[in-house]
Amino acid sequence: MNTIQIGGLVSFTTIDYPGKLACVIFLVGCPIRCAYCSNPHLIPVGSGEYDPEKVFDWLKSRKGKLEAVVFSGGEALMQGEPLFEYMRRVRELGFSIGLHTNGFYPENLSAASPFVDWIGIDYKATETNYEKLTGVNIAYERMIKSLDVWAKTGKPAEVRTTVDPRYVSPDDLLKIAHDVAARGFKKFAVQKYVPHFEDTEHGTTPAMRNAFFNDEKLQGEINSLFETVTWRE
Ligand code: SF4
Secondary structure, eight states: OOOOOOOEEEESSSSSSSSSEEEEEEEEESSOTTOOOOGGSSSOOOOOOOOOHHHHHHHTTTTTTTOEEEEEEEGGGGHHHHHHHHHHHHHHHOOEEEEEOOOHHHHHHHHHHHGSSSSEEEEOOHHHHHHHSSTTTTTTHHHHHHHHHHHHHHEEEEEEEEEEETOOOHHHHHHHHHHHHHOOOOEEEEEOOOSSSSSOTTTTOOOHHHHSSOOOHHHHHTTTTTSSEEEEE
């Protein structure tokens, strides 16, 4: 594979890169299998539907209109060297580069870091539940390595936990928040789990899913650990 495989594109967003008008490029392929995946169509590796050079030409036409380009997935870092080169070229156009990652490729994150200005990185569960949620037994240790790789760069990040009550309890969330803060991160986000397929709630109820957002004690404790905590309902 000597070019990136693009499976989707959002041409304008104000919520995917903090404080900047951005677009999002979705790359295909993901090494893990989250129980709540909202992008299952992006998981299989194959030919992307978009021609990367046409997307690059389009990005040139967005200079002065957009400020940032975010690479998402799937897991964008799965694509390695061609991605680093593509990011380098996009950054040369003058865009800030954002990356949404599940942290599975710490070495690739390190290699990409010169071309990336900000990341949103998932911390999906405590170590006990990570394999159950992702289906992969080394996913937790890789994600922790990625956190430490990024912390060393000194660049900004948001660490995110989606609180699927099947895999994350309020106590788990508190443990995760303490660990994230201890690793030097200043911004944390708690994301509500929303079932993506209308025919099933996967054994959860609205009350279970809302519990994290109605717990003032939990929120206060977590808020006190960071400069910013976003409670994303
Ligand atoms: S990391 Fe993202 S794309 Fe990959 S399985 Fe999990 S939710 Fe889906």
